[in-house]
Amino acid sequence: MNYSSIDVRPKSGSVGAEILGVNLKKEISSKQFNEIKAAFGQFGVIFFRDQNLTPDREIKFAEKWGKINVNRFFTNVSGYPKIAMVLKEADQKKNIGGAWHTDHTYDIEPAMGSMLFAHEVPQKGGDTMFASMYSAYDNLSTGLKNTLNGMKARHSSKHVFGKDRASRHDDTVGRIRNPEAANQDAIHPVVIKHPDTGRKALYVNPTFTLGFDGWTDAESKPLLDYLYQHATRPEFTCRFEWKPGSIAFWDNRATWHLAINDYQGEKRLMHRITIEGEKLY
């Protein structure tokens, strides 16, 4: 792909690219937007620097990509129900998203993508890692690809956001809410055909996938464990170091992400906007 209206700098050999030469505080041309869209498809996650958008401007940029999903579990930014807060206060030990996952796989029509806008970042640490589920799939043996192509998996939100979690009174209190809304379970193919790129991607994840459809959790575990360690091989990943004003926008159908919790005693505040998606096949 040749980009002429933006500068695209890949972050690793398999996933992620930084986009330069764009000012999201202003209207962008349709040529720029189409090239940003192409980069999103090609790299799975795109990054912008020094944008410092107001909440209204964050919503405006997000709405260019689709309908915003109003998050039912995260506390919203005051006055902005469309923006979820991903917050860790200096005195809180646990972070949100600290294990590999992709968002909303417990929904029957899972989110297409999520945007994170950095507002306050620690002096050091607090990076986010991304892994390519295209690379994970492409690098499996033909035999395992053939097996997985015929399979489906069960996903749930209950064990992560439901009442058992809420009643633990851990320090996610105040950041995670509405345990009664954790009533979603969904079944998706283990390998999806990406609705936009047509590429095959591995679509199970360590946080929300419970097991394979028709298999017990215990039967599923060894193969899921194998897939999870395979999918996070370093060569399938990239790591993004945040600065205030940075933005990441990831494709939930093509990547996983993990927020590194290595900044105890410091505050980190991000705004997150999630874009709705469609049923996957």
Ligand code: SIN
């Ligand atoms: C998330 O999982 O949505 C949060 C990622 C991050 O805070 O880096």
